[in-house]
Amino acid sequence: MVVETEGIVTVGGAKLLAKWAKRGLAKVKRERDAFLFTSGKSLSLSSVSIISEPCKEGYLALFWRAVFLGVGRIERTRVINVLDVGDFLRRGY
Helix, strand or coil: CCCEECCEECHHHHHHHHHHCCCEEEEECCHHHHHHHHCCCCEEHHHEEEEECCCCCCEEEEEECCEEEEEEEEECCEEEEEEECCHHHHCCC
16 A cells, blocks of 8 residues: 655555554545645534544544645534644744
8 A cells, every 4th residue: 555655645545544543534625624724723524524433532634635634633513623734834843
């Protein structure tokens, strides 16, 4: 299974990472929501498609069009942003 191609995590790679980390996997439905998530915002649960069920704590690995976005946690009707790929930029690294 290919995990990464030209710096982009493949869908199969995202599934493998989610399984290895014992986390669920979700696909973000729209580009705008992917941008909001990588900007540190939380998402509505209706803006993601759950591919594999999250662990009992509710953690999910999120991706959009085969690009890994980060990790979120389900709380009621929201996916709370725990960590995303834009985090290091906002912190000034």
